[in-house]
Amino acid sequence: MNTRRSPLTAFAALVVFVFLYAPLAVVLVFSFNAARYGTAWQGFTVDWYLRLLDNDAAISAGINTLQLACTSTCCATLLGTALAYGMSRYEFPGKRLFHHVLHIPVFIPDIVLAVALLLFFAVVRKFLAGFELGMTTMTLAHVTLQIPFIAIVVRARMADCDPQLEEAAADLGAGPWLTFRHVTFPLMVPGIVAGGLLAFTLSLDDFVVSFFTSGPGATTLPILIYSSVKRGLTPEIHALASLIVVVSAATVVTVAWFRNRTEVKP
Amino acid sequence: MTSAPTGSTRLKRRRLRRTVHFGEPLPPGAHLFRASWLCGPSVLWMTLFLLGPLLFVIAMSFAQRGDDGEIIWRFTTENYARLFGQGALGFDPVQPLILARSVGVGAVTAALCLLAGLPVAFFIAGLPRRWKGAALTLVVIPFWTNLLVRTYGWQLILAPDGWVADALRTANWLAADGELYPGWPAVLIALVCDYLPFMILPLYASVEKLDPALEEAAADLGASPTRTFWHVVLPQIRPGLVAGCVLVFLPATGQFVIPDLLGGAKLALLGNAVQQQFGAGRDWPFGSAIAVAALVVMLFGLWLHTRVTQGRREVALP
Numbered sequence: 001m002n003t004r005r006s007p008l009t010a011f012a013a014l015v016v017f018v019f020l021y022a023p024l025a026v027v028l029v030f031s032f033n034a035a036r037y038g039t040a041w042q043g044f045t046v047d048w049y050l051r052l053l054d055n056d057a058a059i060s061a062g063i064n065t066l067q068l069a070c071t072s073t074c075c076a077t078l079l080g081t082a083l084a085y086g087m088s089r090y091e092f093p094g095k096r097l098f099h100h101v102l103h104i105p106v107f108i109p110d111i112v113l114a115v116a117l118l119l120f121f122a123v124v125r126k127f128l129a130g131f132e133l134g135m136t137t138m139t140l141a142h143v144t145l146q147i148p149f150i151a152i153v154v155r156a157r158m159a160d161c162d163p164q165l166e167e168a169a170a171d172l173g174a175g176p177w178l179t180f181r182h183v184t185f186p187l188m189v190p191g192i193v194a195g196g197l198l199a200f201t202l203s204l205d206d207f208v209v210s211f212f213t214s215g216p217g218a219t220t221l222p223i224l225i226y227s228s229v230k231r232g233l234t235p236e237i238h239a240l241a242s243l244i245v246v247v248s249a250a251t252v253v254t255v256a257w258f259r260n261r262t263e264v265k266p
Numbered sequence: 267m268t269s270a271p272t273g274s275t276r277l278k279r280r281r282l283r284r285t286v287h288f289g290e291p292l293p294p295g296a297h298l299f300r301a302s303w304l305c306g307p308s309v310l311w312m313t314l315f316l317l318g319p320l321l322f323v324i325a326m327s328f329a330q331r332g333d334d335g336e337i338i339w340r341f342t343t344e345n346y347a348r349l350f351g352q353g354a355l356g357f358d359p360v361q362p363l364i365l366a367r368s369v370g371v372g373a374v375t376a377a378l379c380l381l382a383g384l385p386v387a388f389f390i391a392g393l394p395r396r397w398k399g400a401a402l403t404l405v406v407i408p409f410w411t412n413l414l415v416r417t418y419g420w421q422l423i424l425a426p427d428g429w430v431a432d433a434l435r436t437a438n439w440l441a442a443d444g445e446l447y448p449g450w451p452a453v454l455i456a457l458v459c460d461y462l463p464f465m466i467l468p469l470y471a472s473v474e475k476l477d478p479a480l481e482e483a484a485a486d487l488g489a490s491p492t493r494t495f496w497h498v499v500l501p502q503i504r505p506g507l508v509a510g511c512v513l514v515f516l517p518a519t520g521q522f523v524i525p526d527l528l529g530g531a532k533l534a535l536l537g538n539a540v541q542q543q544f545g546a547g548r549d550w551p552f553g554s555a556i557a558v559a560a561l562v563v564m565l566f567g568l569w570l571h572t573r574v575t576q577g578r579r580e581v582a583l584p
Binding site for chain 1: 403459481568
């Protein structure tokens, strides 16, 4: 008997996959349902997607979300990549401790990080006039959330690469800069791209941290969706949600494809 | 002929890499200098925006709340006493109940994820090589999509007048006036759906290493499938199993969105209690104490995780 190939295992796995995708599928289906109210199917329409174009709240939230995700991802990618490179090549006191600190944001309940930052920003506001909760505070918060993800992904990539490649380049007479430019950095790129894209989706989908560190006028799409769920859902929100889901899913598929293509072959 | 580097040559090579940099010797001070401008900004950033705020939370948890919700910086352990059930009129079970409920929900979610994750892990391990990557990607896609959307998707599916509830009522598995949402079933279903990838990935990593011949050998020697599972398979996949349980348990205890949207007011978990105190309750010191409790649960889980995996593997990010 082989558990892996048994039809029973395959069937159970299929059920679990359906279960994983059910909520996403339902939202996607409802975004094409012509019915304004209720759950009955009343025909196919793309009307809700078109109406989003006239929805000012959704548009401005969308712009905020993209702006936030782009800014924070750029900052975090720069910081995280330098961090990963430095940590894998050089020694400094407290490195092991900092390695553990990096894993805090991965495991910490979102809400704890969110209130900690809220508290911190409230204190800063007391001492710094004109410091308001808004896009800036959200960006700071997101970068904090993203740095560890990028650093972990890039470091893992660097650990997979053969150190002898660098030694070979040096043996062949390349100086430190040439070696970095033509050997090390190209090897790091897949890790940087994967880490950056994952960090981007992290920012795009974050609700809890944004919710606590945003101010009036700085609404993001997840915050908009949350308030709609609380007030009552409309098909337009289904359409909006579907769009976000499709963007995130496409990003993850890209990362997987990219990783697969550039995998270090043993 | 090349052979895998033995432990001592690997160590030597590592030491060599650290002192010889791109073929050139690196003076000792240079390490610190280069590390400081490469890692310095991030270390500063994480200290300022992660460690600092967390220390604030810990400090705040020992402060007092004024009558209008303002914070009085006078040391007290009252917030923790309240967390463990000391009320104005003697024992007040509300807060300890939230604590116990959160831990309980985390444990049940981990158990359910294990049940659901095992067949998937075995299934993927049995796939032809080129399909494995695709199947694993399929597992993690939902994890990276928006949690809010998935949660309200369950709202739609489990709605009292939805077809799932109807079907269950027809089958007599649900009372005529019974509801799936808001309530426990909905919260648990959404939590399991949400954290399943955390279980499947480490489980799969363990199952993948398991030699299928062992199962066959056990069967040949007359062990029943159940016996084979308990005595042959389970001991071998234990590291992945424990890692998965911890990875599910940790975030599930601190969840805020799922109980908020699917549980209704009666099913508050630690996350909701924190949100309540920082929002409408306006009792930041007490909210901080709850947050510290959530932190302690997390640190305990992390400690357990490193102990079980013995630092062999970095955290597997989906």
